[in-house]
Amino acid sequence: MNPAATAIATESRSRYRFLVALLTALLLAMTALSVAVGYADLDLGAAFSDWLAGRASLPALVLVELRLPRALLGALVGFSLGLAGAAMQGLLRNPLAEPGLLGISSAAAFGAVAMFYSGFAGAFLLALPLGGIAGAMLATLLLYALNGRGAGTMALILAGVAINSFAGAMTSLALNLAPNPYAALEIVFWLMGSLADRSMAHIWLVLPLMLLGWALLLSSATALDGLTLGEDTARSLGFDLGWLRARLIGGAALAVGASVAVTGAIGFVGLVVPHLLRPLVGHRPGRLLLVSGLGGAILTLAADIALRLMPIRPELKLGVVTALIGAPFLFSLIQRMRRAA
Amino acid sequence: MQIEARDIAVSLGGKLVLRGIDLSLRAGEMVGLIGPNGAGKTTLLRVLADLLPADAGSLRYDGLTARALGRKTLARRIAFLAQGGTVHWQMRAGAVVALGRLPHRRPFADQNAADHAAIARAMAAADVTGFTERTLDSLSGGERMRVLLARALAVEARMLLADEPLAGLDPLHQLEAMALLRRTAHAGAGVVVVLHDLSLAGRFCDRLVLLDQGRVLADGAPDSVLDDANLARAFGIEVARGAQDGQPYALPWRPIPRKDETAS
Numbered sequence: 001m002n003p004a005a006t007a008i009a010t011e012s013r014s015r016y017r018f019l020v021a022l023l024t025a026l027l028l029a030m031t032a033l034s035v036a037v038g039y040a041d042l043d044l045g046a047a048f049s050d051w052l053a054g055r056a057s058l059p060a061l062v063l064v065e066l067r068l069p070r071a072l073l074g075a076l077v078g079f080s081l082g083l084a085g086a087a088m089q090g091l092l093r094n095p096l097a098e099p100g101l102l103g104i105s106s107a108a109a110f111g112a113v114a115m116f117y118s119g120f121a122g123a124f125l126l127a128l129p130l131g132g133i134a135g136a137m138l139a140t141l142l143l144y145a146l147n148g149r150g151a152g153t154m155a156l157i158l159a160g161v162a163i164n165s166f167a168g169a170m171t172s173l174a175l176n177l178a179p180n181p182y183a184a185l186e187i188v189f190w191l192m193g194s195l196a197d198r199s200m201a202h203i204w205l206v207l208p209l210m211l212l213g214w215a216l217l218l219s220s221a222t223a224l225d226g227l228t229l230g231e232d233t234a235r236s237l238g239f240d241l242g243w244l245r246a247r248l249i250g251g252a253a254l255a256v257g258a259s260v261a262v263t264g265a266i267g268f269v270g271l272v273v274p275h276l277l278r279p280l281v282g283h284r285p286g287r288l289l290l291v292s293g294l295g296g297a298i299l300t301l302a303a304d305i306a307l308r309l310m311p312i313r314p315e316l317k318l319g320v321v322t323a324l325i326g327a328p329f330l331f332s333l334i335q336r337m338r339r340a341a
Numbered sequence: 342m343q344i345e346a347r348d349i350a351v352s353l354g355g356k357l358v359l360r361g362i363d364l365s366l367r368a369g370e371m372v373g374l375i376g377p378n379g380a381g382k383t384t385l386l387r388v389l390a391d392l393l394p395a396d397a398g399s400l401r402y403d404g405l406t407a408r409a410l411g412r413k414t415l416a417r418r419i420a421f422l423a424q425g426g427t428v429h430w431q432m433r434a435g436a437v438v439a440l441g442r443l444p445h446r447r448p449f450a451d452q453n454a455a456d457h458a459a460i461a462r463a464m465a466a467a468d469v470t471g472f473t474e475r476t477l478d479s480l481s482g483g484e485r486m487r488v489l490l491a492r493a494l495a496v497e498a499r500m501l502l503a504d505e506p507l508a509g510l511d512p513l514h515q516l517e518a519m520a521l522l523r524r525t526a527h528a529g530a531g532v533v534v535v536l537h538d539l540s541l542a543g544r545f546c547d548r549l550v551l552l553d554q555g556r557v558l559a560d561g562a563p564d565s566v567l568d569d570a571n572l573a574r575a576f577g578i579e580v581a582r583g584a585q586d587g588q589p590y591a592l593p594w595r596p597i598p599r600k601d602e603t604a605s
Contacts, residue, residue: 012436013451093429226443228430229492232392232423237496238416238444283430283476 016287019280023294027075030301034071035063037305042067070195072203074304075297077195077263080210080255082296083289085270087217090224090285091248092157095278096333098270099256102156102249103139103163105267108260109191110167110174111135116187117174128190129205129261136257139163143249156245193264193319195304206258213258214293216251220244221286228285266319268326269296275333342403342418342499342531343367344389349398351384358384359555362398366533368499371526373542373563374535376552377576382535383424383504385552389533390421390502416444420496424504424535426486428477434488435473438464441495460495466521467491468514482509490518500531507538519545539580540590543567551575567591 036044040062047059081099088097099105115121115131146159171191178184223244226234235241259266273295274288281287300318303325307316349362359381366372366389374382387393388400391407402410402418410418420441428437441463442456452460464470467487477485486509493501503522507515515538523545526532536542542549542563549566551559553575559566572580572591577599580591 222443222446222448226440228428228432229437229440229489230423230425230427230429232387232390233421233440235392236390236416236419236421236423237440238413240412278430282436283432284436285430 012282016281019291020294023291023298027294027297027301030298030305031071031075034074034301034305035067037308038062038067039308065199066197069198069200069203070304071301073198073263074195074301076203076207076210077259077266078269078297078300079293080213080259080296081266081269081300082273083214083217083293084252084256085296086274086285086288086292087220087224087248088252088270089274090220090227090288091245093227095275095337096271096330097157098268099252100164100265100267100270102143102160102252103167104136104160104253104256105260105265106164106167106171107139108132108136108257109265110171111138111257112190112261112264113171113174113187116183116190117178119179126201126205129202129258132261133206133209133254133257135167136253136260139167140249140253140257144246156249189317190264191319192317193266193322194317195263195300196315198262202262206262209254209258213251213254213256216247217255218289220247220251221289224285224289264317264319266300266322268322268329269299271333272326272329273299275329343401344500344531345399345401345404346389347399347401349385349388349395349400351381351388351393351395353384357555359388359395362555362557364389364550364557364560366500366531368531369526369529371523371532371534371545371547373546373549374533374552375537375539375542375549375566376558380552380575381555382552386421386502386504386533386535390419391415392421413444417496418498419500419502420493420498422489422493422501422503422506424508426482426489426509428485428489431476431478433473434469434475434477434480434491435460435464437477437488438469438491438495441492444496459497463491463495463497466494466524468517483511483514486510487514487518490521494521494525498530501525501533503532503534505535505537507536507541515541539567539572540592543591544588564589573597 042062043059047063050057050060051063084099088099088102089095109132111134112128112132115127120127120131142163143156143159146155175184175187178187223234223239226237226239231241274292277291277295278288281291303321304318307318307321310316344366346362346364349359350357351359362385374386376382384393388395391400400407402415407415438460439452439456442452442459445456464473467490469484469488469491472480472484472488477488480488486506490503490506493503506518506522510518519541522532522534526547546563548561549563550557551566551571558575559571569580572578577597579594579597581594582589582591584590
C-alpha cells in the first residue's frame with residue numbers, strides 16, 4: 001500500500017476536524033456575545049444567578065425572555081439555512097442553489113402570511129409558526145410528488161420557480177386584501193425577517209422539527225459526494241437517488257420551513273456561507289454540510305449583533321442586512337462563473 | 342461475474358432504441374462495444390449497469406435479478422465509467438478516486454487500509470498518482486479522464502462497464518488505457534468498453550459487439566466482426582487493411598456513396 005496516499009488522506013481528515021472545532025468555538029463565542037449585547041444595560045452575572053436561583057427579577061427576565069431566545073434562535077436558524085443551502089447545492093450540483101430556489105422559503109412565508117391575514121396569528125401565539133411549517137410542507141409534498149415520478153434536477157428547479165411565483169403572488173394578494181393598513185404593515189415587517197421579540201416557546205416549537213431536518217440532511221453526506229460525478233455514477237456507486245432527493249427535500253423543508261415560520265425570510269445565508277467554506281473542505285459536498293451549518297449560525301448571529309450595535313433606530317431588519325450583504329455577493333458570483341465558463 | 346441479457350428492448354421518448362438484444366458477458370473477457378452514433382451503445386451499457394430499466398426482456402447477474410442481488414452488492418460488483426467525464430465540484434484527484442470505494446464503505450466509517458491500498462493501486466495503474474493533490478480543473482481533459490478511469494478501477498469490481506474512456510486521450514494514453522483495460526480483464530474482471538476507434542478495438546479486445554440501429558449486428562472475434570460487409574452496413578464506410586507485428590488492423594478509409602446519391 002501507498003504510505004503517501006494514506007498520509008494525505010489522514011492530513012485532509014485532521015484539517016477537516018480542525019475546521020469543525022474552530023467553527024464550533026467561534027459559534028459558542030458568537031452566541032455568548034449575542035447574549036451580552038442588547039439595548040438595556042444588563043448585569044449578566046446578576047441575571048444568571050437570579051435565573052438559576054429561580055428569582056423572577058428584571059435582569060433574569062431580560063435574559064430569559066429577550067436575550068437568550070434571540071441568541072439561540074439566531075444560532076438555530078442560521079445553522080438551518082447554512083446547512084440547507086449546502087445540501088441543496090450538493091443535490092442540484094449548482095453553487096447558486098438555495099432553499100429559496102426550490103420555493104420552500106416563499107411557501108413557508110405565504111403559509112405564515114395566511115395566518116396573519118386570517119387573524120389566527122393574533123388569536124394564538126403558535127399560529128404563525130404552524131402556518132409557516134404547513135406552507136413548507138405543502139411545497140415539499142408537491143416537490144416530493146414530482147420526484148416520485150422520476151423527475152430530474154431540472155424539473156425540480158422549474159417546480160421551484162413555479163412554487164416561488166405562486167407563493168409570491170398569493171402573498172401579494174393577502175397584502176392587497178388585508179383588512180386594515182396595520183395588518184398589511186405587520187405582514188410587511190414580518191416578511192423582512194428578524195430575530196427580535198421571539199420567545200423560548202417559539203424555540204421549543206421549532207427545535208424538534210429542525211433537529212429532524214438536520215438529521216435528514218447530514219445523513220446524506222456520502223451520497224452527495226457520490227453525486228459529484230453525476231447521477232449515473234452516483235447510482236452505480238449504490239446510492240438510491242429517489243430516496244436521496246426525498247431526504248434532502250424533506251430535510252430542507254423541515255429546517256427552512258421552521259426557520260422562516262419564526263423569523264420571517266432571512267435570505268442569502270444558504271448561498272454565501274457554503275461558497276466561502278467550500279475551498280476549505282477541498283470542494284467535497286459531503287464535508288461542506290456540517291461546516292456550512294456552523295458557518296451559517298456564525299454569520300446570522302454576527303449580522304444580528306451588528307444591527308443591534310449600529311446607531312440606526314428602529315433597528316434594521318435582519319433579512320434586510322443579509323440581503324445587503326448577499327445580493328452583491330450573488331452578482332459577483334455569477335460574474336465569476338460567467339468568466340470561468 | 343456473469344451478465345446475461347435476453348431479448349432486451351428499450352424505448353426512450355417514444356423511440357425504440359434497443360430491441361431483441363441477447364448478450365452474455367463473463368469475467369476475464371475484454372469486450373468492445375462498437376457501432377455508429379445513435380446505435381444504442383450508451384443505452385445498452387446503462388441497461389447492463391442497471392441504471393436504466395429495460396422495457397422488455399430479462400437481465401441476470403450471476404443468475405440473479407438486480408433486485409434479488411441488492412443495490413449495494415451490485416455496486417461492489419459492477420463499476421460504471423460514465424461518458425463525458427463530468428465532475429461537478431473541483432475536488433482533488435485523490436478524493437475523486439476515493440469515491441470508487443464508497444460501495445465498500447459502511448455508513449459513517451472512514452477509509453480503511455484496504456481502501457487506501459485499492460486507491461493507490463488504481464491511481465498507479467492509470468498513471469495519475471502524481472495528480473493526487475491537484476484539483477480537477479487544473480488537469481487537462483485527458484488527465485481528467487484518466488483520473489475518472491482510476492476512480493472506476495478503485496471499485497475493484499468484477500465487471501467494469503466503460504463508456505468511451507478514450508475520449509480526449511492522446512495516442513500514447515489511448516494505447517496505455519487499452520492495455521490497462523486488457524490487463525484488468527485478464528486479471529479476472531469482465532470489461533465492456535464503448536469504443537469508436539476500430540483499429541484499437543480490433544487489436545485489444547477479445548470480442549467485439551457491433552450495434553446498429555438498436556440491434557446486435559455482429560458478435561464475436563474481432564476479425565469476424567470487422568469484416569467488409571458489417572462495416573459497410575453499420576458505418577457506411579470502406580476500410581484500409583494492413584498488418585503490423587502479425588496483427589491485422591482496419592482503418593476507416595472512405596465513405597461508401599449512398600444508393601440515392603449514386604442514382605442521381
